[in-house]
Amino acid sequence: MGVFLLVLALVVVLALLGAVHWYVWRRLVRDVTAAGSRSRTIGTAVVVLLPLLSLAALVSSGAGVPFGLQQAVAWPGFLWLAVLLYLVLGLVVGEAVRPVLHRVLDRRAARSAPAPAPAPAPVTVPEAAPAAGGGGGGEAGTGRDAGTVTPGAGTAARFDPSRRLFVSRVVGGSAAAVALGTVGYGTHGVLRGPRVKRVTVPLAKIPRAAHGYRIAVVSDIHLGPILGRAHTQRIVDAINATQPDLIAVVGDLVDGTVENLGPAAEPLARLRARHGSFFVTGNHEYFSGADAWVDHVREIGLHPLRNERVEIAAGFDLAGVDDIAGEREGKGPDFVRALGDRDRTRAAVLLAHQPVVIHDAVRHGVDLQLSGHTHGGQLWPGNYLAELANPTVAGLERYGDTQLYVSRGAGAWGPPVRVGAPSDITLVELASKQA
Secondary structure, eight states: OHHHHHHHHHHHHHHHHHHHHHHHHHHHTGGGSOTTOHHHHHHHHHHHHHHHHHHHHHHTTTTTOOHHHHHHHHHHHHHHHHHHHHHHHHHHHHHHHHHHHHHHHHHHHHHHSOOOOOOOOOEEOOOOOOOTTOOOSSSTTTOOOOOEEOTTTTOOOOOOHHHHHHHHHHHHHHHHHHHHHHHHHHHHHHHHOOEEEEEEEEETTSOGGGTTEEEEEEOOOOBSSSSOHHHHHHHHHHHHHTOOSEEEEESOOBSSOHHHHHHHHGGGGGOOOTTOEEEEOOTTHHHHOHHHHHHHHHHTTOEEOSSEEEEETTTEEEEEOOOGGGGGGTOOOOHHHHHTTSOTTSEEEEEOSSGGGHHHHHHTTOSEEEEOOSGGGSBTTHHHHHHHHOSOSSEEEEETTEEEEEOOOSSOSSSSOOBSSOOEEEEEEEEETTO
16 A cells, blocks of 8 residues: 555656646747747757756665766756746746736737728629620629628738747746746855854753853755765854854754765864764654764764763753654654653753654753754745644744754755755854843
């Protein structure tokens, strides 16, 4: 049954992609080029090739394709998915614009058309002389008189096909320009690196000595065939510049194996914080070999928290749980192990990749949960979908006595593009109510 549903879902997705690309081809190729022209041939080839590259980019990592080939298909394949999203949105808006443009052009054509010439006088056709022995009349045997003919009578205006072509090119060109501009801006934001946000979180149990304690929170770095070592170095530089007391890497560090991405993660060894750097797994680690990555981050100086807790000298407990994706491997979060026997008079800060575990955190008396996973939606209007699957998409919210902070993440999954959800590193400053 599970295999059947998987195959059915795959068929539905492929059918949807096929329909979307047919729509794009119709509006951007067929409607704006002549049949049999070189432009139509090239446009058709591009619309066929790009989705194939996108599929290759999506499956190449899991299929064990050589990393160089993954990198070759990732840029065009993933960027096309982002362009396709905004291209379709632009073309759909254009459907409402088309009839308006047609009416405007029709009225302008009507105003600029020359005034019609006066109708010529009717021409009378004389009666034919009756043939010998025949009946009288205009037509033999009909008894009808000859009529009159008015040249041009009954002529109707016809739609100008050149105006249809003009409207198609204006709408299609505008949609393409908006899509490319949006994706270009969103790509620049990712490659530039995340900006640092500062958030103050008051905690009742934090002692006076811990007032102003700074935790640098970074999630969803997503090292892979597109974002590599330079991306990691930008993040490390930005975190170290904040001079944090503690660094929390909250999952989804990678999209690939240690063999391929180990060198890209090496700059993390240069993270500097008074009380160290800590790491918890995200769902993407379980797609990439979680145990191998836990060992690797430990080797470069991070402290993995796998359903564990440590006491921070400033006066609170720091706990971390494995991501729920680990349940498929018989692992996953264990809140009892991480938090069950602690002193609840001390504040507890929990690192958990996915916000959905907030209700477990509330039950175990956590004061602050730090999460990522959502990317803030990454590509508008994806934030509306993210809201359906997560209690909080971005920012700080309260659930009972527990506060939840969700970072938008420092990287991007799939397309290296963010629209309406800029990447961030967050400096969380704890505030004591005793201060």
